[in-house]
Amino acid sequence: MLGSLRGTRLAAALASALLLFGTVAACGSSDGSGAGSEKPAAANKAFPVTIAHKYGSTTVKAEPRRIVTVGLTDQDSVLALGKVPVGTTEWLGGYQGAIGPWATGKLGDATTPTVLKDTGTGPQTEKIAALHPDLILAVYGGLTKAQYTTLSKFAPVVAQPKEYNDFGVPWQKQTEIIGKALGQEARATSVVNGVEADFKAAAAKNPAFAKSKGVVATPYEGTFVFGSQDPRSRVLTDLGFTLPSDLDKVIGDEFGANISKERTDLLDTDAIVWIAGNPAEDEAKLHKDALYGDLKVARQQREVYIKESSDYGNSVSFVTVLSLPYMLDRLVPQLAAAVDGDPATKVPAPAA
Structure with a gap:
């Protein structure tokens, strides 16, 4: 599947990531495959939260601080909810940080996310491991079971919901799922309601x-x-x-x-x-x-x-x-x- 040199690098990245995340237990997947993260200084009372998805369910035990978005548009929901991912996945536009012009104002003074690329063989596992994530979001995506299992060795993974086709999750549901994973359910509902009001106003006009x-x-x-x-x-x-x-x-x-x-x-x-x-x-x-x-x-x-x-x-x-x-x-x-x-x-x- 990978060349010998690439395989060596992957094995090293896996070992490093497993060593790092095996020493902490702030987050985890309910199927036992999720890794942990450092506990934040101030605990968010919304946690723990458990989120159902295509491959079972994932429990996030504490507020995530190092979020990687594998879902092609998940970064926008993260930004709308007041957080900045450490890694994003490039899809369209070739934007810096994979952040479109409609979302750049949400970056503030934060570091621009590292951009990952889906080369046609799935998420860039080594690069994701190197970012030391404590949450991986793949809500607007099409993760396979094997990819989900591999990524879950690094951090809790929220895969695409099972009730929709791959890449078929509605934007409202996407925002709500990510809001729950970030401990921001009320804020997610508020921003969804705001955009739905824009749709209603346009339809009424x-x-x-x-x-x-x-x-x-x-x-x-x-x-x-x-x-x-x-x-x-x-x-x-x-x-x-x-x-x-x-x-x-x-x-x-x-x-x-x-x-x-x-x-x-x-x-x-x-x-x-x-x-x-x-x-x-x-x-x-x-x-x-x-x-x-x-x-x-x-x-x-x-x-x-x-x-x-x-x-x-x-x-x-x-x-x-x-x-x-x-x-x-x-x-x-x-x-x-x-x-x-x-x-x-x-x-x-x-x-x-």
């Missing part, structure tokens, strides 16, 4: 949303459509939109999937959000396809094109308690123009 059908897609290797459990689709439903009735039947038990040409009809909604690498080129290519170009949504230009590598595009994919207000300021006016009932209305460029 745009009653056409509740009468409209929408879908989120990307022209990736054909046409990739996001299902109802994907956070991007939940943005639409939280605003009042409905999704195509047989969307999940076509996609299956996944967060999204490429659809066949025969199911292009799924895209014929009142508004479609395209997350595109090059919006101008992708729009031209899509409209040249007779199957798509003949749909009303295309002919009436009720399409919202979002550049995926932009800060706006990254916020649309992050879907966190911090990225959502930033995203709503830009997306809501575009959706409103798309569903206003007048084909002559142009979808505006996003706000700066």
Whole structure:
């Protein structure tokens, strides 16, 4: 699985981490695989807390101080709750510390987190061990059982919840889970309520949303459509939109999937959000396809094109308690123009 040299380094890191964490017992996993951390100077009365997840449950015995986020967007919830991770996992944007522009204000004077990368073989175990974590968060993620077991040798691991697809946890639930793990349940509820109020205000201001059908897609290797459990689709439903009735039947038990040409009809909604690498080129290519170009949504230009590598595009994919207000300021006016009932209305460029 690893080369001999890499294997040697991994073994050394494992031994070092186990020696360090075996001497303390502030935190632990209920299955016995979790390691401990130093006890903080002032105990938080919220602890211990036990959190259920896909691979059982994990008990956090004391307030964590060295948090590593393996979940691709978990850092935003941590920051929203007043803590700064020592390590984050890079997903989109290549941001310093893997902290998007919607969240940098939460860093304060803290040290910028060390960025980990998922190279396609899972979390960077050696680097995580070197950070000496006392809590590892993998809520918005897809940890395997083997990866969970390995990481649990270093610190308590909160894996993705079992009631959702991998990478399918709603942002509200993500924030609540992380809030519990950090001993900040009340604060988590407060910040969730604040963002939900933003959604309610946008829906109330745009009653056409509740009468409209929408879908989120990307022209990736054909046409990739996001299902109802994907956070991007939940943005639409939280605003009042409905999704195509047989969307999940076509996609299956996944967060999204490429659809066949025969199911292009799924895209014929009142508004479609395209997350595109090059919006101008992708729009031209899509409209040249007779199957798509003949749909009303295309002919009436009720399409919202979002550049995926932009800060706006990254916020649309992050879907966190911090990225959502930033995203709503830009997306809501575009959706409103798309569903206003007048084909002559142009979808505006996003706000700066």
